[in-house]
Amino acid sequence: MRKVYGLFYNILPIKNVQTDDELYLLNDAEVALIKKRERTAIIAAAFFGAMGVVLLVIPQHLFPQFFPATNITLFGKTFALPLVFWIYSIVLVYIELLLLTLLNIWVAHEIAVATGFLNYSNKSAEHKRNLMLDIGLEKKNKQVLQYGIDPLQKANRQVILVWNLMFMLKATLSNFVFKLFIQRVFGRYIIQMVKDMAGIPIFAFWNAYGTHVILNKAKIIIMGQNFIEGISQSIYKVQPETHEFKTILYDTLQFIAISKRDFHENHFLLAKNLFALYNITAKDAHLLTDDYLDRVKSLEAKEKNIVLLLIITGFLLDGKISFREKQTIREMNRLGVFVETERNISKWAHDFLYGKGLDELLTKYLGEEYKANVA
Known part of the structure; x- marks a missing residue:
């Protein structure tokens, strides 16, 4: 077909x-x-x-x-x-x-x-x-698995399977409930x-x-092609290639994937660009450690801002902020990793989806160096 x-x-x-x-x-x-x-x-x-x-x-x-x-x-x-x-x-x-x-x-x-x-x-x-x-x-684009990045790491796959089946049957189930309601209201008449x-x-x-x-997925993927390449290049220009940064970068890409619990074209493209730019060697499986957020919190200001920019970008690159991601944002606020609100990140997701650009986000986390590169 x-x-x-x-x-x-x-x-x-x-x-x-x-x-x-x-x-x-x-x-x-x-x-x-x-x-x-x-x-x-x-x-x-x-x-x-x-x-x-x-x-x-x-x-x-x-x-x-x-x-x-x-x-x-x-x-x-x-x-x-x-x-x-x-x-x-x-x-x-x-x-x-x-x-x-x-x-x-x-x-x-x-x-x-x-x-x-x-x-x-x-x-x-x-x-x-x-x-x-x-x-x-x-x-679904599952090519991100070739980098050892698995959105379903530590997930209960049986629960996910049941949820997906329920979602596929949503129309039939809704129709059944609606017809049952009509039958109860009008009965045999x-x-x-x-x-x-x-x-x-x-x-x-x-x-x-x-x-x-x-429609939204098409817009996000199509507009994401150019944006992801641009943000990857901007990060590479301001952040040197060091072993420490490559390690936290790998962890960050896995963290984003786990937060999404989904395979998405834009997340694959982000990983592909950053792996190529920073010459990262892919593993068969890259496990995220439990102390990841603590390590992000302890980074120097410049590296921390870049990592936070990647996390926020990963959240909004499918055009929506999921319930899981909202929980993650609250947890990051509670731990003092960053002070961004759900409202701000949802606004950036909306702006990206409707073609308004993300200069505010990039300027906030890349600072004057981003402005200089744009100019």
């Missing part, structure tokens, strides 16, 4: 838009185009969800003769199973997922064009094509078809929400 998605990506047109050279800074034209594409994508996703329910429910009620029960004998007992309906349902789900995936690829492509990440000359580049397809397919149709707003909402998440 990836070949099919690749062909779809290839035929998407590059439209002219007034862009600038800074991928993570959005001008008015870029913002306007992205917002227009966001509205179109969210409405389309909600429509797919609603139509999926309509096409599932109405035919079986209006044309029951096309959905006969199939008698199957097992262990001497005969069971009447709706096999035709099950096959029909699977086909509908497959079509809906196909349309949503194509929509996600289109969204990623349009945002990349709007920000200047894709243009006529570079659209066919393999790494850009693969990046757009991975965003649309919601594929509501007809079955109306009860089944109650799933329309549920699936429309979750499709719209899922596309909204993809």
Whole structure:
């Protein structure tokens, strides 16, 4: 199927838009185009969800003769199973997922064009094509593991698996609860078809929400490409390559990964750039020690600011501050590692997501040397 998605990506047109050279800074034209594409994508996703329910429910009620029960004998007992309906349902789900995936690829492509990440000359580049397809397919980038950095270090993998399964079933569970509520309220006075149709707003909402998440992810990854390379170079210019700094840098990248508990394209890119710049030798597995925050607290002011800048950057490079990260921020405040508030870091995450830039953050932690390099 990836070949099919690749062909779809290839035929998407590059439209002219007034862009600038800074991928993570959005001008008015870029913002306007992205917002227009966001509205179109969210409405389309909600429509797919609603139509999926309509096409599932109405035919079986209006044309029951096309959905006969199939008698199957097992262990001497005969069971009447709706096999035709099950096959029909699977086909509908497959079509809906196909349309949503194509929509996600289109969204990623349009945002990349709007920000200047894709243009006529570079659209066919393999790494850009693969990046757009991975965003649309919601594929996790696990290449950070090649550096010995594991976001799931010390995590309960069974709990994570259960949580992910629950998240995948969110629409179905919501629909079940909503239908149960309707049945309790209206009881036997509501007809079955109306009860089944109650799933329309549920699936429309979750499709719209899922596309909204993809939109934000696409923006964050695309704008992150240029920003991560820039911040990595800025840090390298102000911080010499020493054994001590390389050690705390390695630990910091693992600390960020554990805080996220997720594989993300931007975290991989950050690790890739810093490993290359500081010539860090990757381990098969890099374990974070329990005294990490104490070691950060005891660093000299210059190195400490750079490490704190990396931690904050790692927090916001997926566009949101998770509950786990908010707990980490409170813990760092309690230990006196830094005095940044959740509000400040959430503001920087918002600014980055909406293309307002992070000069305030970089200037605060890199100081006059950053201003001089920019100038």
